[in-house]
Amino acid sequence: MTAPADTRTVRAGGPLRGTIRVPGDKSISHRAVMFNAIAEGTAVVRNFLAGEDCLATIRCLEALGVPIVELPAGPRDGGGPSRSAFEVRGVGLEGLQEPAEILDVGNSGTSIRLLLGLLANLDGLAVLTGDASIRRRPMGRVVRLLAEMGVRIDGRSSGDRAPLAVRGGHTHGARIASPVASAQVKSAVLLAALGAEGETSFSEPVPSRDHTERMLTAMGVPVAVLGREILVTGGNRLVARSIAVPGDLSSAAFWLAAAAVVPGSELRLEDVGLNPTRTGILDILRDMGAPVELLDEADEAGEPLGDIKVASGELDAVTVGGELLVRAIDEVPIVALLMACARGRSEIRDASELRVKESDRLSAIAASLGALGARIQELPDGLVIEGPTRWKGGTVDTRGDHRIAMTCAVAALMADGPVTIHHTACTETSYPGFWDTLAEQGPIVE
Numbered sequence: 004m005t006a007p008a009d010t011r012t013v014r015a016g017g018p019l020r021g022t023i024r025v026p027g028d029k030s031i032s033h034r035a036v037m038f039n040a041i042a043e044g045t046a047v048v049r050n051f052l053a054g055e056d057c058l059a060t061i062r063c064l065e066a067l068g069v070p071i072v073e074l075p076a077g078p079r080d081g082g083g084p085s086r087s088a089f090e091v092r093g094v095g096l097e098g099l100q101e102p103a104e105i106l107d108v109g110n111s112g113t114s115i116r117l118l119l120g121l122l123a124n125l126d127g128l129a130v131l132t133g134d135a136s137i138r139r140r141p142m143g144r145v146v147r148l149l150a151e152m153g154v155r156i157d158g159r160s161s162g163d164r165a166p167l168a169v170r171g172g173h174t175h176g177a178r179i180a181s182p183v184a185s186a187q188v189k190s191a192v193l194l195a196a197l198g199a200e201g202e203t204s205f206s207e208p209v210p211s212r213d214h215t216e217r218m219l220t221a222m223g224v225p226v227a228v229l230g231r232e233i234l235v236t237g238g239n240r241l242v243a244r245s246i247a248v249p250g251d252l253s254s255a256a257f258w259l260a261a262a263a264v265v266p267g268s269e270l271r272l273e274d275v276g277l278n279p280t281r282t283g284i285l286d287i288l289r290d291m292g293a294p295v296e297l298l299d300e301a302d303e304a305g306e307p308l309g310d311i312k313v314a315s316g317e318l319d320a321v322t323v324g325g326e327l328l329v330r331a332i333d334e335v336p337i338v339a340l341l342m343a344c345a346r347g348r349s350e351i352r353d354a355s356e357l358r359v360k361e362s363d364r365l366s367a368i369a370a371s372l373g374a375l376g377a378r379i380q381e382l383p384d385g386l387v388i389e390g391p392t393r394w395k396g397g398t399v400d401t402r403g404d405h406r407i408a409m410t411c412a413v414a415a416l417m418a419d420g421p422v423t424i425h426h427t428a429c430t431e432t433s434y435p436g437f438w439d440t441l442a443e444q445g446p447i448v449e
């Protein structure tokens with residue numbers, strides 16, 4: 004078999020040191036342009052993550068008649084190829100136009116699920132689709148809940164699979180209880196609630212990331228949180244809100260893990276989002292015995308951020324499940340790598356959601372890290388990992404999943420031979436410039 008054009012080979016290069024700025028947070032970038040699109044006024048989104056996922060959201064908003072202008076990047080717009088700033092001219096909640104074309108979200112689950120909620124407020128028809136991975140992922144979890152609010156959505160597999168056709172415009176409030184803990188589902192419901200008649204309440208089994216609640220509050224929408232219940236009343240106007248997007252902790256996680264496991268390393272990650280619903284990775288690193296330090300903490304439009312310092316050391320085995328797992332939902336691949344480096348038997352539990360991410364991540368982790376020497380057993384809802392690992396060189400396939408690709412790159416930093424990674428272009432979805440930053444740290448990347 005010939006290797007795909009986007010194959011890369013990584014050779015270990017000693018300790019990682021110095022300072023790294025990661026691109027803007029993916030979740031916050033999506034929300035900043037989407038919410039400002041339906042706000043009143045103009046906002047500037049700085050340090051926007053110009054990765055493929057968030058650019059897909061911008062293209063869809065433009066197709067819905069929202070004027071969005073790219074600005075020259077300034078000093079607060081991050082480094083590398085992800086450097087970007089956009090001005091969003093809000094059209095108001097009722098200002099979206101029926102799109103003349105099919106909205107294509109590419110690989111982005113956040114785009115398609117949040118847009119379903121946004122389109123609940125459009126009095127017209129919109130059709131949404133995406134790449135092969137998106138067309139395999141479950142959409143019924145959003146479609147069924149929005150149907151309870153009067154939104155008509157049809158699609159393949161009785162509305163569970165894209166392409167999806169949405170006819171909105173006549174929504175009413177409802178008491179919505181989601182069976183899955185998912186910020187994408189929650190955000191879709193809360194966006195639909197903005198234009199619904201009356202009050203909507205939303206609850207989920209475990210609290211998911213709360214960027215939507217924070218941003219709506221920062222834009223002047225009253226969001227009441229009563230225990231596990233979130234309440235939003237329809238008809239509130241959103242006031243445009245500029246933001247400099249904090250760095251993405253989910254991207255920083257690869258460097259934090261690399262610094263923790265490559266002997267002699269010490270890294271400082273600058274201006275990273277520290278929203279407590281996202282910081283599970285920091286708790287896990289600390290539980291495993293890694294020295295993690297927070298510095299220069301600040302706040303940006305209701306989102307906490309700061310610098311994170313971490314250094315290498317011996318790691319202990321841990322078990323991760325429940326609320327901690329939800330607070331580290333996107334970090335499971337790199338957490339699995341940390342566990343494979345730790346002494347003893349670690350477990351990941353309650354993670355069946357990982358099977359419906361960009362790939363079946365439990366299977367992809369077991370296959371890729373397993374090929375490089377890790378001892379991993381797959382469970383229906385998790386992984387059992389026996390460490391430490393003697394990492395060896397080899398060939399792995401990312402299955403087109405950006406977080407698997409970056410996890411394999413970190414494993415290569417400890418391997419006793421070159422690691423060849425097939426299908427690496429997917430890192431563009433969340434981390435443009437990842438391979439360049441890796442090479443700047445010393446490893447040879449070809």
Ligand code: S3P
Pocket residue numbers: 029030031113184185186187188190211212332333356
């Ligand atoms: C996201 C929520 C999470 C996460 C995804 C981004 C968001 O998905 O995995 O990368 O921005 O709301 P779920 O809500 O499906 O858990």
